[in-house]
Amino acid sequence: MAIVKVTDQTFASEIKDGLVLVDFWAPWCGPCKMIAPVLEELDGDLGDKVKIAKLDVDENSQTAGQFGVMSIPTLILFKNGEPVDKVIGFQPKEALADLVNKHA
Template sequence: MAIVKATDQNFSDETTSGLVLADFWAPWCGPCKMIAPVLEELDAELADKVKIVKIDVDENQETAGKYGVMSIPTLILFKDGEPVDKVIGFQPKEALAELVNKHA
């Protein structure tokens, strides 16, 4: 499954069912650029367990505000539309895989 780009308009649709890891990011953010390839690897390895969506906080401030995103990257794990876990800052692939597996 490919990583999905979400917006304020489609975010709730994209996170409504199953396990979804939402990456709140911005193009100018260094740690966001560092975590992007980690998310690509995670998507390739755990596509059967989790869907990954990316949402640009500069273009989608409503959703970022709704979930209290103050620092980026912020990754929020949703299960059937409800946030169940959250990590802030760069995370190694192993830590993200553990986060997903904890809720799978």
């Protein structure tokens, strides 16, 4: 499964079914750039278990505000539309895989 880009308008429809890991990020954020290839690898490894979505906080401040995102990258795991877990800052692939598997 490919990583999807979501916006304030598409967010609710993209997270409503199954497990979705949303990366709240911005193009100017160094740690966000560091985590991007980790998310690509994770998508390759766990693509059947979780959908990975990216939301640019500069362009979609409504959704970021709704979930209290104050620092980026923030990754929130949603299960059937509800937030079930959250991590802030760069995370290694193993930590993100554990996060997903805990809720799969």
